[in-house]
Amino acid sequence: MNRMPLRGILILVVFILSFILIFPLGEKINLGLDLKGGMHLIYRVDTANLSSQERKGASERAVEIIRNRIDELGVKEPIIQPQGQDKILIQLPGVVDRERALEIIGKTALLEFKLVEWEPELIEKNKESLDSEHEWAELEERKILLRKKAVLTGKDLKDAQIGFDSLGLSYVLVRFNSQGSKTFAELTQNNVGHRLAIILDGKVKSAPVIKEPILNGEAQITGDFTPTEAKDLALVLRSGALPCPLVLEEERTVGPLLGSDSIRRGINA
Incomplete structure (x- = not known):
């Protein structure tokens, strides 16, 4: 064989x-x-x-x-x-x-929440010489004065998901963790009628007026997002900000x- x-x-x-x-x-x-x-x-x-x-x-x-x-x-x-x-x-x-x-x-994906300055004398003063507690930013081609210290950041988030308003427009719904929810509740209670800027990577996305205390630990980020853009922004916020x-x-x-x-x-x- x-x-x-x-x-x-x-x-x-x-x-x-x-x-x-x-x-x-x-x-x-x-x-x-x-x-x-x-x-x-x-x-x-x-x-x-x-x-x-x-x-x-x-x-x-x-x-x-x-x-x-x-x-x-x-x-x-x-x-x-x-x-x-x-x-x-x-x-x-x-x-x-x-x-x-x-x-x-x-x-x-550095997310920050900063109060918009509302005191007229401080606004006028910083037009002449910017102090260490404020910074200028742009929103819809208009300058606004912000308090430099962020009251909340992405580190205070627990979750972020896409949402849709009554017109079908996309936004990002963020939910704060327990400490973030407490801080956000106190912030909105003490600043009714004032504006809160929502800033992503140094760019102001929106600066809505605080109409009433928000006690449920949630906030919305708007900005003419497509559904894919809102979904992807929620994704990177959930994963956390890069260190640099x-x-x-x-x-x-x-x-x-x-x-x-x-x-x-x-x-x-």
């Missing part, structure tokens, strides 16, 4: 058994960047404005927050890892919505290295 065919059969059996052990029948094989293509990104963590203490672990915190955001996007088997002291490598297999991915990853800005230093769209026929043969072998 020819021993060569027998050896070939044994090798084939071993190969099939090994394949089944690695990829059990019925289990979907996840395709990485090599097979599916996708986005390859390298960000630099910009710690220039952080104190020496704040710089410690900034990259690790950024990686954790980015991972939370990408997990909520539903990307399978992403690679998110620090490179050196101030770089982060991100690979997103199969991602095709480039603009949305970059917006969600790169948004600092990210600078995109490299972006590549990677095509599959193997043709679709090769992939199909590899999976169905």
Whole structure:
């Protein structure tokens, strides 16, 4: 009997058994960047404005927050890892919505609530010389004077979700944690008739008048959002603010290295 065919059969059996052990029948094989293509990104963590203490672990915190955001996007088997002291490598297999991915990853998402100054003499005084307790901001191409100290920030949030008003327009509903709810209740009780600016990444999104005390620990962020924009803003607020800005230093769209026929043969072998 020819021993060569027998050896070939044994090798084939071993190969099939090994394949089944690695990829059990019925289990979907996840395709990485090599097979599916996708986005390859390298960000630099910009710690220039952080104190020496704040710089410690900034990259690790950024990686954790980015991972939370990408997990909520539903990307399978992403690679998110620090490179050196101030770089982060991100690979997103199969991602095709480039603009949305970059917006969600790169948004600092620093949320602040600040009172709008209402005392006329302070407003006039700061027109001449800005003091250390105030800052000027813009809302709808009009300057407003803000009290510099934020009364609430994104750290006081418990949750954020998309909502729709009676006209079907999108907004973001934020819910404060227990301490944040208490602070917000006291703030609104003591400032009825005054305006509260809601600021995201240094830009005033709205500055509504406090009409009555708000005791349920909820607030709305409006700003002519599309449903997708409101959903994505809620996502990044839930994941928390990045410790510092990210600078995109490299972006590549990677095509599959193997043709679709090769992939199909590899999976169905």
